Amino acid sequence: MCRRGLLFAALLCVTIVLLPAGSAVARPADLTTTEVSFVGAGGVELHGTLVAPPSRGTTELHPGLVMLPGAGPGERAELRTAAEAYARHGVVTLIYDKRTTGYSMVHRDYSVLADDALAAFRLLQKRPDVDRGKVGLWGLSEGAWSASLAASRSADVAFLITAGAVGLTPARQQAWAYGEFLRHHRVSGSLTDTMQDTATRQLVGAGLFPEADYNPVPAWERVHQPVLALWGVLDHEAAPAESAQIIRKALARGGNTHYTIRFVPAVRHNLNLSEDDGFDRPSALPADYADFESSWIQRLSDGGGLPPVSVGPAPQQDRLSQALAPLAWYESPWLQLVAISLFVVGFAGYPLVGAVRKLRGDRHPAPLGWSARWLAGAGLAASVGTLGYLLFCVITAANIIGPVLLGRTVPWLALQGLAVAAVVAAVCTAVTWRRSRPVLSRSERARLGLLLTAGAVFVPWAVQWGLLLP
Structure with missing residues (x-):
């Protein structure tokens, strides 16, 4: 509300x-x-x-x-x-x-x-x-x-x-209402769970849901x-x-x-x-x-x-509300902030450093090729896009969510696709990095190490937020 x-x-x-x-x-x-x-x-x-x-x-x-x-x-x-x-x-x-x-x-x-x-x-x-x-x-x-x-x-x-x-x-009521509106739009799967649970509890934990309790x-x-x-x-x-x-x-x-x-x-x-x-x-x-x-x-x-x-007869309430569990230590707002900061620095930093090198005249191609670029692009788009889309759903009380396809909203399907692409790219990048490590410069190893660290943290983060769940 x-x-x-x-x-x-x-x-x-x-x-x-x-x-x-x-x-x-x-x-x-x-x-x-x-x-x-x-x-x-x-x-x-x-x-x-x-x-x-x-x-x-x-x-x-x-x-x-x-x-x-x-x-x-x-x-x-x-x-x-x-x-x-x-x-x-x-x-x-x-x-x-x-x-x-x-x-x-x-x-x-x-x-x-x-x-x-x-x-x-x-x-x-x-x-x-x-x-x-x-x-x-x-x-x-x-x-x-x-x-x-x-x-x-x-x-x-x-x-x-x-x-x-x-x-x-208020928090329990709002979580219940999210489910009502999403199911009305024929949405099923992880987005409903994320809105009713993870997103609501994170807002409460971050102090962004006034009078939540x-x-x-x-x-x-x-x-x-x-x-x-x-x-x-x-x-x-x-x-x-x-x-x-x-x-x-x-x-x-x-x-x-x-x-x-x-x-x-x-x-x-x-x-x-x-x-x-x-x-x-x-x-x-x-x-x-x-x-x-x-x-x-x-x-x-x-x-x-x-x-x-x-x-008058009472309305038919098909689903009862559920109590919201407190955040676990790994769900704390501070760790969420650290994770997002890592994604921005690690994912955005990789192509940014590459662009700077090109401006300086370094024309040597990156030894890891497409996989690192895919990891950087897909990882950044999935993480920032997820928070933006969920915030929009919160603001509109899950009443404006976009087109629905196969029980998923099209924006959520796109974000899930980006998340899967980021995970695949992270695995390929890690394999290629291991093979190419002897020929990499110290600065390149640091750059790729930060990128892979962001990719490793992205996997459990994406699971928590429902991106890698059906």
Whole structure:
């Protein structure tokens, strides 16, 4: 989930560049909107929009709702349509831009985001048209982690609504989601294992997966307010059946008996409609969006009983998530960095030294011929290309992976072919080097020794990353 931050950031930058100066979101004629600002955790100023039912000159008080977006930059526009749907059902709704200070692709703190949510909550409570005793929180995906944490900290929060909440740690959830999207694209074999295991664990070990081990269960155990937890039946990101069970059990252990679990048909992770079994990313909401939720809020306002209940059949989750093992010593980020550095120096250095020699007028051909050149080229392309391709898959949440052939993506097949070529070339180079060693100069032996060392290290590295596995 956090795992798409770079993509969201890139799209945000493009949007800012292309958006005309002074443009604004159109205000719906049937609602009233108010621009607001408030101070979040650490003194950071945050900006938002209040969307409310039209004023009819009465003293009627409405319930209130603060909405928290999912992972990524989290501009308020992402939730604008949903907020308007709630407002049309009589709920004054506050949406706000997520902080940029202390939140990035590689750093975030759900505790800080929870404090931001409570600051927004207090602002909404002060509205003259809001019943301060009937203000709740709403959180989507990553926002559900922060919203549940905020609700556990303040008894003033009247209720909690979540969409696509995850009961797993972020790293475990993201690894599961990689598998869902890759299998949807009919990918099998080593790329799936690499994305779900090696790549995810390396990101965690390198500190590039923020809040990777955050455990949401203790916060849910401390949530005593009425809870409405929603999951799309077509959710392939939150491990919905598994997460629903975890959250249900956590609420029960904490003594909370006022919760509703609802599985919404025909919608994906963010409760938007889907035309591809939940694997596409449309922005359209169902026509009845917020009907059930506003009715549920109204029952709270009327003092109706809310015994534990489950609405709709749970999604079919074919595969359970798997716990991620800690990195072994030979998988440490530092050794990975050493290996990549060796590949760059050893593989790239061989042709570079040759080019320099030619510029100096040395026209003597290299005694090892084609095999050394193949090792240098294929080894460098396979190692650097693998890291680049896997990083791209991480940024796009394994949703943009390239064409698929014989159960493998074409880029992955190409990388595997390069890896095999590098291994074959390494063997041929080693054999030729042994035969030609007596006639090699000292500098040439050093040059080839570095190349062969890089080739020897490349073999176990390629096995670890799945390049030499089926």
